[in-house]
Amino acid sequence: MENLTKTQLIFLVILVSVVASVATAVITASLVSQSPAPVGQTINRIIEKAVPGSQNISSEKEQIITTREEAIVKSVERVSPAVVSVVATKDLPVVEQYFINPFENDEFFQQFFPPGSLPDFQVPQYRQKGTEKKQISSGSGFLVSADGLILTNKHVIEDTKADYSVIMNDGRKITAKVLARDPLQDLAILKIEGAGFSYIPLGDSDKLKAGQTVIAIGNALGEFQNTISVGVISGLHRTITALGSQIGPEILREVIQTDAAINPGNSGGPLLNINGEAIGMNTALAQGAENIGFALPINLAEKDLRDFQNFGKIRYGFLGVRYVIITQKIKEEKKFSVDYGALIIKGSQGEKAIYSGSPAEKIGLKEGDIILEFGGVKINADTTLAELILKKTVGEKVSLKVLRENREMTLEAELAEMPEN
Template sequence: MDDLNKNQLIMLVLLVSFVTSVVTGIVTVSLVGESPAPFTQTIQRVIEQINPLSQNNQANNNQQANPLSAVNPSYDSGDESIVKLVKSVSSSVVSVVATKDMPIIEQYYINPFKDDPFWNMLPEGFLPDIQIPQYRQKGTEEKKVSSGTGFFISKDGLLLTNKHVVEDTSASYSIVTNDGRKLNAKVLARDPLQDLAVLKVEGDNFNPIPLGDSDKLNVGQTVIAIGNALGEFNNTVSKGIISGLNRTVSAASPSGVEELTNLIQTDAAINHGNSGGPLLDLSGRVIGINVAIAESAQNIGFALPINIAKRDISDAKEFGTIKYPYIGIKYKTAEKGVEITEVISNSPAFKAGLKTGDVIVQINGKDIKDKSGLANILSMLRVGDKIQVKVLRNGNYEMNFEIILEERPQNI
């Protein structure tokens, strides 16, 4: 210290002050940018776009609520039936929880000037001790990373949920029942095309919810939605009506955006975390699986019709997996049906004799009007089914083919 003259000391102090101000800025940015974020998220698909073509049957769902009676606050017979319905299915609806081994992040501090000779020339305590935060991994621990909803469809532990609730193949899954029991769950099958998945837990005395018929729904009928709202409020119940049928939307999920078709629209509140929960009719039967919400509007939620899940359920019970039927073509919408743009070699369509340029106009006597129409018919069929296909070849020459559906290859 004696070797420093007054001018050198002043310059050194100014230099240290400048460095201190820079480091302070670095510390601030570091604290904002590097602090670990919370991991848990509630799973719910959000609507990116509503297809205007699906709005032809839009129902006016503006309802005038009846004023509450100040004389008799007790619920009426309609409320009583809903209360009984909810009690009967409450043990069937569960939270689906995903957990992963996440890094434990430890914060510690260092003085970057500790070994600097100029810094050490100053007397102890002359300047404040500068400490910069650093982060390092200190092992891992299992943490909850997401949650959704599911419901029992068999006494021996089969459950139905959305595929996007369990799409992380590196995660472990469990369910939490309404009475607080936690059971490990295995993802038995993920539907390759629909937002559906089947889970399995060990046991043989569960309470499955009976399945309804989503082809017999009417706009305006009352429905009940149940789910794990916000990942915190188990078995949250909401009541509404069917606002529309056969909706088509583009919905976002962690894996991207995809088009969902033939959806049930409802004004029953569907919150984050409700994905995979049941939409029930007043007889207590599942008529839909809650799948998406429109965040830009109020009281607009969507559910997959239960009938599209019945083939998946049958496959899971019979084979322990989902076998998706496969015809083996690529196609685009044509004026009168769908035009084949490619016939895949050795596929069922190839074996039956279909050719590029053929226009499929009917399957099993049902008219095909667009791409989704063909996909919807195939989604109701099973591997091994025989279908009758009517095509137009060379513009107007009608031909009929019998095709035996095969299992969809894994690489498609």
């Protein structure tokens, strides 16, 4: 897996919504100075139109060249009705200011001043006067079904005590219900009541290539609904540390890097291919850098949708081990014969290395074992055991190559469902 840089960790600003607060920090992407893509760049898409009544179709076919600009415009027109703004509101205290004269009812001062002659000295005081529902944040999302299922980032709807609604492209405001928050990924599913909604088809993020044209759409800065930006896929399989949300630092793996402008408020909006299919979800931008944004691969969100539709919740596979990745340093310290793999160890507070009743316990894994491969894939710092488990499903049987006391063995585990705690 490829890191963003080799010399430093780039801290990212989670694109949560523009929060309505007394002091709001806004990060801009200097879009004004960027030049648009040249008009008329062609892509390799040729539509052949046969001339009616022609005997020699090959000699009389009409080739219609679709330009890059035309393809982008058509895709945007088609998907825009399915892109929504996600708004969070909450009952907040209404604070009232009033003034008092601290000398007015003080018997000590009244001894020295006749009635009505006390100094007119006013001190401000504050008190709560009820509550008022106010907007506290906004982000983006997009419809993925005609019956109102919406995908967005978890950090956009992270406040469990807030109420959520979506603003449609035509200005309608509809109450939204949070159906599920992904416990491991920055993903969430919302639902609005109704039928016949326009929705965005999902592409396949496993088939992406660097250099592909992409389109980012979202509620930029929480103010400019359905803002469009165009760029390319700059990189794939990035690992980043995202900061700036109440969720805290998050390590996001396998994310898509793009130079399409992504701004605060774009969180949860779709990253589209030129055919108008969602291939990612706008999630983060690099602070202090230009044209470096990141999106979660859509296949992660598609897995969450399937889980919710089939089981009513988002599920993850579970092996049940605590481990550290073996490095060259650990190899030398422990005098291991390998410099890769997952070494099964106790937790930092002395917790058991193997969870009781877990698949790992059932197949006989022990503290000190080294899992070299999981499902035929070598485990190392770039491809961790946790990452490989994420790609598997509950109930799936997976082979493990294990090193125990310098002896290799192959075991098979059936993944359980990850406990909620």
